[in-house]
Amino acid sequence: MEILIYGIINSVQLVLMALGFTLVYGVSRLPNFAHGALYVLAGYMTWLLVNRVGLNYPLSMAVALVLTGLIGAAMYHFILVRVRGMAISEIIASYAIGLAIIEGLRWGGLKGGTFTLPSFVEGSVSLLGVSVDYQRLIVVVAGLILVALLWLFVSGTKLGLGLKGMAQDEQAAMTLGIDSDRMAVVSMAIGSVLAGVAALVLLPLGSIVVEAGYRVLIMAVAVCVVGGLGSWNGAILAAFIIGFAQILTERYLGAHYQIVVALLAIIITLVMRPSGLFGRQKELEERV
Amino acid sequence: MSVVKQDRRKERVDRGIKVRTDGVYAVSSWAEITYLLLPRMVLILGLLLAPVVLTAFPYWQRVLSHICVYALLAIGFDFLANFVGLVSLGGGLYIGVGAYIAALLNSHYGLPPYVTVPVATLAGAGLCTVILLPCLPLRGVYFAIVSLMFPLLAPRIIEALDIFGGTDGIVGLDGFPSGWVEQYLMIGCVLIAVFALRRMVTEDVGLVFRGVKDNDQAVKASGIDITTYKALGVFIAAVLGCLAGACLAHIYMWAGISQFGLDYSIIPIAATVVGGGGTLIGAVIGCVILVPISELLRDFGTLRIAVYALILTGFIVYKSEGIMTYVTRKYEQFERWVEI
Numbered sequence: 198m199e200i201l202i203y204g205i206i207n208s209v210q211l212v213l214m215a216l217g218f219t220l221v222y223g224v225s226r227l228p229n230f231a232h233g234a235l236y237v238l239a240g241y242m243t244w245l246l247v248n249r250v251g252l253n254y255p256l257s258m259a260v261a262l263v264l265t266g267l268i269g270a271a272m273y274h275f276i277l278v279r280v281r282g283m284a285i286s287e288i289i290a291s292y293a294i295g296l297a298i299i300e301g302l303r304w305g306g307l308k309g310g311t312f313t314l315p316s317f318v319e320g321s322v323s324l325l326g327v328s329v330d331y332q333r334l335i336v337v338v339a340g341l342i343l344v345a346l347l348w349l350f351v352s353g354t355k356l357g358l359g360l361k362g363m364a365q366d367e368q369a370a371m372t373l374g375i376d377s378d379r380m381a382v383v384s385m386a387i388g389s390v391l392a393g394v395a396a397l398v399l400l401p402l403g404s405i406v407v408e409a410g411y412r413v414l415i416m417a418v419a420v421c422v423v424g425g426l427g428s429w430n431g432a433i434l435a436a437f438i439i440g441f442a443q444i445l446t447e448r449y450l451g452a453h454y455q456i457v458v459a460l461l462a463i464i465i466t467l468v469m470r471p472s473g474l475f476g477r478q479k480e481l482e483e484r485v
Numbered sequence: 486m487s488v489v490k491q492d493r494r495k496e497r498v499d500r501g502i503k504v505r506t507d508g509v510y511a512v513s514s515w516a517e518i519t520y521l522l523l524p525r526m527v528l529i530l531g532l533l534l535a536p537v538v539l540t541a542f543p544y545w546q547r548v549l550s551h552i553c554v555y556a557l558l559a560i561g562f563d564f565l566a567n568f569v570g571l572v573s574l575g576g577g578l579y580i581g582v583g584a585y586i587a588a589l590l591n592s593h594y595g596l597p598p599y600v601t602v603p604v605a606t607l608a609g610a611g612l613c614t615v616i617l618l619p620c621l622p623l624r625g626v627y628f629a630i631v632s633l634m635f636p637l638l639a640p641r642i643i644e645a646l647d648i649f650g651g652t653d654g655i656v657g658l659d660g661f662p663s664g665w666v667e668q669y670l671m672i673g674c675v676l677i678a679v680f681a682l683r684r685m686v687t688e689d690v691g692l693v694f695r696g697v698k699d700n701d702q703a704v705k706a707s708g709i710d711i712t713t714y715k716a717l718g719v720f721i722a723a724v725l726g727c728l729a730g731a732c733l734a735h736i737y738m739w740a741g742i743s744q745f746g747l748d749y750s751i752i753p754i755a756a757t758v759v760g761g762g763g764t765l766i767g768a769v770i771g772c773v774i775l776v777p778i779s780e781l782l783r784d785f786g787t788l789r790i791a792v793y794a795l796i797l798t799g800f801i802v803y804k805s806e807g808i809m810t811y812v813t814r815k816y817e818q819f820e821r822w823v824e825i
Contacts, residue, residue: 228630279802285572288629289754290801292574296751297794304788411637418630454645460638463631464619 200444206333208440209340210399212433214413215420216343217391219432222421223364224384225377227277227287231295232392233414237407238298239265239393240400244312254315262393269389270382277385278378299410312405314397332401339398343391344433360384419459423466438462493822503817524816528766529676536668545777546664550736552776553671554580557729559753559760559768560678561722567763568686569718570698571621572629576753577636578616579726580733581745583609587731588655588740598659602731609727614720621715636750640742654741661735671732675769678725683765694718747790752779755797761807770809 221229246257280286351357362370363380424431446454506517539545558576566572587605590596620631661667696704701711734740756771782789
């Protein structure tokens with residue numbers, strides 16, 4: 198029972214981490230290697246706003262999310278758009294920006310376990326005989342709400358349909374009057390906000406450390422590769438597979454092996470089914 | 486008052502001497518021989534004389550060895566990215582594997598450096614190739630993503646299993662007999678690697694490599710197994726990286742998990758982009774520029790990684806051709822404005 202509940206919680210955490218990455222890749226084919234950096238940045242900005250500027254907690258979270266979204270959009274609009282379509286340059290440029298943010302923060306004094314965000318609600322509840330603190334429940338609820346909102350946004354609003362159109366066929370979308378550069382900026386902004394939301398929900402469970410930037414990037418990439426890059430259903434399914442696999446390894450082998458599971462999952466997926474669980478034939482041609 | 490605005494464009498024309506030296510007449514006059522040899526000699530003699538010039542500054546002699554370590558990695562990265570089409574973001578893997586194998590052979594079996602370095606180079610390169618083998622069918626983005634993960638995971642595995650000295654690493658290795666041996670060994674390796682690879686990429690096998698990069702389906706259709714060639718490409722890059730790693734272990738007399746570190750993954754990429762991708766020599770030039778900057782910034786800790794990341798972003802976005810391509814163009818061509 199404990200495995201089931203913690204497995205679900207862990208899987209939803211992975212979904213949260215991967216959602217922004219897979220959205221950006223799906224829409225603009227940009228592997229945003231700065232995803233982990235945006236995650237740490239959002240957490241750190243919230244901490245700064247609460248502890249240095251003195252805003253209250255919900256307000257600083259909102260401000261930090263907006264700022265993260267703007268930073269993501271600016272990053273795309275001013276820098277990444279110039280290397281659009283050159284896969285190698287896109288990877289290197291976004292990875293370099295991410296590194297600059299992460300290592301800049303580390304130099305700026307973000308180290309050690311001193312930076313923490315408070316939980317939204319303290320305390321814990323007993324669920325089917327397993328004690329779960331409220332923050333972890335909030336993670337699950339937030340994950341569900343986020344996926345639902347994203348689905349409504351993509352299939353209900355004009356902007357969302359534009360994003361979907363671009364994800365499916367960029368050139369056809371352009372002939373219908375969808376500005377692909379503007380959509381890419383929008384997707385990047387939303388992706389950054391999603392990274393920020395993940396940070397704000399997950400960080401109260403631990404402390405803000407720069408290493409989380411690399412860990413989140415690895416996990417997001419693992420989930421997306423296993424699920425099939427750009428496929429949302431695949432990403433969610435893969436998050437559950439990897440999430441449960443991690444909890445099982447933690448339980449029976451030790452916590453150190455958790456991250457090894459991600460790598461093994463990737464390698465097994467690549468050998469068995471290179472286009473990922475939900476990859477389509479077209480994607481298969483692109484990647485193999 | 487009207488200003489007639491004449492449209493002009495810049496035209497680039499090869500210099501006469503460049504055209505003449507392309508053919509068999511290259512050795513027909515001293516001017517042409519000099520034209521051909523000058524740039525090569527600047528690099529070769531510059532590197533060979535550097536340890537002598539730096540005799541008064543032992544610290545900078547050590548930096549020179551670092552430049553060579555990074556240069557070997559960068560040459561491997563450049564070759565793999567621009568000739569085989571596999572962007573490997575995880576150069577730290579090669580360094581780490583090379584360093585650990587050399588360290589284990591030295592500390593456990595007591596083998597001297599002139600045995601451990603070659604063995605670590607070949608065995609390490611083989612090991613890296615096997616590790617990367619499942620990922621080789623992948624292209625572009627996908628390979629980059631997976632290759633990035635290995636050097637990030639290797640330290641975790643070593644920590645988790647507490648093997649090879651765990652977080653302390655393996656200490657007390659033999660050093661090279663003297664600083665001179667160390668530096669000239671490294672410089673020799675860099676020069677051989679650059680010129681050998683430059684020769685190789687113009688041979689038949691180099692043609693296949695470039696075919697794999699440009700259109701792997703066409704190569705497959707010609708009855709050539711692309712995975713074999715990709716594995717060969719990775720092996721060559723890994724040989725250079727593991728050689729650098731094995732030497733690094735003996736230079737520091739230590740091997741530890743920081744040798745899987747980010748420095749070894751990011752500097753070679755930055756150096757290649759700054760120096761000019763696809764030129765091989767550009768990678769060396771990039772290291773000669775970036776590594777000393779990195780040493781000067783050592784007091785600022787991880788800020789230096791942020792600095793190269795910014796230099797890298799600047800170059801890749803605003804000056805993606807790199808220094809070497811730019812200088813070659815100026816050396817071989819002249820430019821003039823023509824009216825259209």
